[in-house]
Amino acid sequence: VVEEEEATQPESPPLGQEVExxxxxxxxxxxxLLSRVVTxxxxxxxxxxxxxxxxxxxxESLPEL
Known part of the structure; x- marks a missing residue:
């Protein structure tokens, strides 16, 4: 289990880079342009x-008054 955790740790920094x-x-x-067309x-x-x-x-607000 410890070996698997160590193997997953190096993968976390690349994920952060991908997001950036x-x-x-x-x-x-x-x-x-896409956003302009959609809007x-x-x-x-x-x-x-x-x-x-x-x-x-x-x-709906009329009855409250």
Whole structure:
């Protein structure tokens, strides 16, 4: 069991490096373009959903008043 623990320890630092190497991808032009396209497509649905939620919240708040 001790030998297995010693074998797994050297693997932990590379995992941390992989995470550090993966983080810059979020700031890449491709990710920014992808996020812009996704937000552009979701904007109408999000606005509609927000309107529905605001109406629901308003109707639900009436009995409390």
């Amino acid at each position: 190497e993966a983080t810059p991808l979020t700031g890449s032009p491709q990710m920014e 552009a497509d979701l904007a109408p649905a999000v606005r509609q959903r927000r309107d529905e939620l605001s109406i629901m919240d308003y109707n």
